[in-house]
Amino acid sequence: MRTLTAIVLAGLGAASSHAERLGMAMTQLPQGDGGSITVFYPTRAAESAASVGPFRLSWAGDAAPAKGNGRLVVVSHGSGGAPWVHADLARTLVGRGFVVALPQHAGDNARDPSTPGPESWVKRPREVSGAIDRVGADPRFAPLLALDAVGVFGGSAGGHTALTLAGGEWSPARFRDHCMRHMEDDFSSCVGFTTLLGGDWLDGVKRWLARRVIAWRFSDDTPQRHVDARVKAVIAMVPFAADFDPSTLASPKVPLGLVIADKDVNQVPAFHVERIRQACEPRCEVMMRLADGSHGAMLSPLPPLEKGSIAEHLLADPPGFDRAGTLPLLNGRIADFFEKLLLPH
Template sequence: MAMIIAFFALAAAPVLAADVGFEEVKVANGAEPPLTVGIWYPTNAPATPHSLGNFTQTVAPDAAIAGRRLPLVVMSHGGGGWYDGHYDTALALAHAGFVAAAVSHAGDTFDDQSRVLQLWRRPAQLQRLVDYMLDEWRWHGRLDAARVGAFGFSNGGFTVLVAAGGIPDLSKIAPYCEAHPDHDLCEALKHAGVDPHSGADVPASAWVHDPRIRAVVIAAPAFGFAFGRAGLGSVRAPIQLWRAADDRHQPHPYYEEAVRADLPRAPEYHVVANAGHYDFLPPCDARLSRKTPEVCNSQPGFDRAAFHEQFNSDVVQFFEATLR
């Protein structure tokens, strides 16, 4: 019996490959245009620096995958982002033996904000990504369908919370903005000409859940106030929840704290001192800092690079513990 237990423990252990493979794929999405997806995975092929978007990543493009029965983590970016928005976390996961797959959410990316408040589209796109990875990806036979996690930041945090069983009530947005017209969310909606009442009649059936997702990491979830205890009552997966203590984009206690308080099972909760909302994004180089200072610049004394080393380590450890 001891030998049998040892065998299965070994089979479920992560494969620590020498390097990280990467590929960008197009995923068919019904009648809509294909979704663009980035995938990071363990490989034994030599990796070299490559310019991908705004960052340089050390990867082996289109290399062969290493390992079997690999756990999968799907990733959902924040509003106005794209699949590469958390590349350093994806790299850390791949180095630890996970496959990380991130989707660019059509209608809510840096180059297409046409459907930013059609939030029900995002969980459906994430489910399509899980379908693709488990059934269609060229290395899908190397994945363990019983070990699927999800990571999300801001709008992506909202997305993975819905995927894990959450049901938001978007009719809460308008009264929230009436009470807090100076909050970033409400100012952004006004600036974009988006009616905060526009999602008020979204039925609960519009929100797509994915029971294959077994564990969730959420950083600075958008629209946290829209769920409530009833809306989060069906969320059973273990959750690691992160809050930036100096998040002026999503003021406390309406977002992370609202989620933490109403989850039926207490999450692993982290509050990052002196951090702002965008400190959950990777550190920027000098060029990108000049281009987008509002996203790149941290509070004086906050070391984003050092924080991300710890953040990525904690994310990896959480998924290692929950996706056994």
């Protein structure tokens, strides 16, 4: 006759074996604007190698989902971004049982980068809400998910999305005012990936032209806001945040985590995430400060960066940044944050 201890240990071994069989699957759902929502999720199907552009990844394509922890995390990509640069974070979250959805932000993605900045930022939080609706309506995921507690992670422009969903209010005119005051010190935040200051006579022309275009396009001072009652925890990493009214995030509507990269040259922390931190602490949490990290730390895997390009200048890891050791730790802390706040205890 088997002892109680043996039965319990056998059960634990079976559960462990069951968990080890779960891998990551990927599918894409149609978005209402003609784009797509990329969904990563747990599966018992075998993974295989997958190539997407320069990325060499692994997943089980369109496989049957396995029951995870019943919670959804939506990831908002950065300006001109794609889902694949968040595949490592998605794998960590899927390994903890989460379903992970990445909407394609219209006019500000790798396929269509036509309207980045404030024009996209108005739409992005609503696209997150739309992704929650769409995943929740899919017959494969609907029986496996409870959408009363959803997590949101975003980096850079996606961090702007995340701060909005945490209750922050911003306006295009505040973006304009920031750029008028700090054009030279925070140039890439104002002009994006179009050009850099080169320390020559052309800099004056670049600054003059940028000011003219920004003043013409972004004069609306109407506060922009969008919250979704289903979103219960938010993480903003290296966010564009200079256009927020910090007082609106002094008491975030949901638990808010911040990730700061001290050597970020794309969104200089002093103008962006540090302003939010100063307003919301101790009601928000600095989950990790990357002393040697820059803006590209939000991307894993990091895409190949052309030597001498603007992207290399803004996204490449600074000397001394331990990507291999740091990012798995960061991804684990992100998963811990969402487990603590979204799962029933």
